[in-house]
Amino acid sequence: MKQQLTQEEIQFIDNYLKNSGVEYIDTRSEVVDHVASEIENRFIENNTSDFYEEFKMYMIQHKKALLKNIHKYRWALDKRILKQVVKNLFHQKVLAFQTLFLVISITLLNTSLIDQVDFKAIHIVIAGSVVFLSLIYPFFWFRKQKISVINRSAVLCYFINYLVFDLVLKIVDDYIFTYSISLVIITWFNISFAFTQVNYFKFYKDKFLLS
Amino acid sequence: MSNSKLYKGSLSIIILKLLTETHKMYGYEITQKVKELTQGELNITEGALYPALHKLEADGFLEVEMQRVDNRLRKYYKLTQAGNKEEVSRIEELERFIETIQGIVNPKPSLG
Structure with missing residues (x-):
């Protein structure tokens, strides 16, 4: 039974998120890892290896929450940068x-x-x-x-x-x-x-x- | 995450506590660990977890380390020195809070 996503499947998730407005690579890489980990977990729990089906189900349930997180991230990031600039x-x-x-x-x-x-x-x-x-x-x-x-x-x-x-x-x-x-x-x-x-x-x- | 506002308010304490016990963790790992520890009672959503992690990072309580794992990059979070102090302080605060609420919800019977 397949348990790990291939490079192509990871790239598919990355492209999907990029096209959904997650433009920054550092933010996106964390979300890609989260989605990939969840799909790999579902492979085990659901005894399946159908990547596209699991990906589709996951996005139907979680896309809104994932994208909401990205907008909240911006203020935390600005705060972090300003603190670092003042420190420097x-x-x-x-x-x-x-x-x-x-x-x-x-x-x-x-x-x-x-x-x-x-x-x-x-x-x-x-x-x-x-x-x-x-x-x-x-x-x-x-x-x-x-x-x-x-x-x-x-x-x-x-x-x-x-x-x-x-x-x-x-x-x-x-x-x-x-x-x-x-x-x-x-x-x-x-x-x-x-x-x-x-x-x-x-x-x-x-x-x-x-x- | 469970709808309870009590849980939502405790999310940063949960993250800090988990990171004192485990040297470093990544986002998905935190969600799974919490699920396991609470026997599925507490299910942290991505929408709640990542803003909390980023806020703790922006406040200087967490630092990040990136590693390539299974064809992708993984962002690990670790406690900073300030994060360690914050964890101790927030846990003490939480314990005092629980004690106070306990006194109201389950008052000890008076001897008089």
């Missing part, structure tokens, strides 16, 4: 990059070059790079698969930058002072976001590509 603000590598940024900025402020430096452009390049690289680079690296934690961190990074520069700065009077302070803080966050994403990237690269 005080990591020595992040502090070192932030210090470097401050040293360069202060040096420029004390030279005649300051008039030629467009800090807004620098900020857009830094924030844009974090968001762009976190969305595009992993997309190709993981064979066009999306990783939830990396994609969501890019979205959060974009949202925080947008909030500060497009909303907060439009409602304050002391523009130059607020802008300088905001730029220092947001750059610190952006460096931490980049550092956090690199760490997540390494973790998932090991798990999804090399395993």
